[in-house]
Amino acid sequence: MKIDTREIAEIAATQPTVPRVDLYAGIHKALRAFMTDTLLGLGRMxxxxxxxxxxxxxxxxxLLDVLQAHLEHENRFVHPAIEARAQGGSLAVADEHEGHERAILRLVRAVADLMACARADRAPRAQALYHALALFVAHNxxxxxxxxxxxxxxxxxHYTDDELMAVHGALVSxxxxxxxxxxxxxxxPFMAPAxxxxLLGEMRQQAPxxxxGAVLDVVRPHLTAREWDKLMAGLGMAAAAAR
Known part of the structure; x- marks a missing residue:
């Protein structure tokens, strides 16, 4: 893929002028961060x-477990929603999902082989896995x-925001x-402050x-002090009390 200023402008033009419910935005930020961090970690292992x-x-x-689960969630909830009102609209991505499932299986086997191999074979096998994972991440x-x-x-x-929230709710549940x-x-940690x-404001209202509190405990070590303070202020919580 070659990106130029015209293509960037075209991408920007696809964004709605009035914010819409986006089923992909949050989880894709998570997956991009998880994939990138894992790939870099493998490279310096x-x-x-x-x-x-x-x-x-x-x-x-x-990572591979999470990616497999993510494919299954989209196949179960998002693709049927698209097909229900835009028949054929998910077919191209569905084909790619099948390819990703086969790639994940190959990578799972490569990880198992690496963990079981002789110490002398670790370095070349780890390098091969690194290259394979890099290509998989790039395609993702x-x-x-x-x-x-x-x-x-x-x-x-084809859907209102309320209908999209219903799809999202069923998936998350x-x-x-x-x-x-x-x-x-x-x-x-990899979302914008707003x-x-x-996300957490809605969770605070709906979750026990x-x-x-467990979610806050999990994410806090991965936020800077300034990011944490902004989050506490946005949630109307005392930063000191939440630490």
Whole structure:
């Protein structure tokens, strides 16, 4: 993909003049952050340090689990919504999802092979996994752009914001607590401040106090002091009391 100023302007033109419910914005920020951080961590992993090696491999495996779950969520909730009112609108992305599932399976096997290989084989196998993961991440970035443009256009044309919130609510309700907490760890720190306040403000109203507090505990180490203070101010919470 080659990006020039004209293409950037065209991308900007696809954004609604009045903000709409965006099913992709938050989770895609989380996935971009998680993929990038994991790829960079794999690149600097010390294959001679057993703990660092094990943690690096486990991080890749964890990422692949999240990406597989994300595909399943979109296949189960978002694609049927598109097909219900714009038949054929999700077919191109659905085909890419099938390719991603096969790629994830290959990467899962590569991680298992790396963890089981002889110490002398770790370095070349880790490098091969790094290159394979880099290509997978690159394709995912292009894939997410397609969803954020073509799919959002279809959703915004055929659904009201209330209807999109219903789709989003059903999807979120299907996510197990452990997966949700991991998603929050990668989503909230990499949102813009206003997005953080909106997301956590809604969660504060709807979720049990213990669950909301657990999310704050998970994300706080990954926010700067200034970001944390802005979040507390936006939520109307005393920063000192929340620390």
């Amino acid at each position: 010390d294959v001679e340090d057993d703990l660092d090696f094990a943690q690096g491999c486990q991080r890749v495996a964890q 970035f292009e894939h997410m752009h397609l969803e954020e443009t073509a799919h959002n256009a279809a959703l915004w044309q 299907s996510i197990p607590p452990g997966e949700m907490m991991l998603v929050m760890r990668w989503m909230v 997005e953080r306040v909106a 106090a213990e669950a909301f």
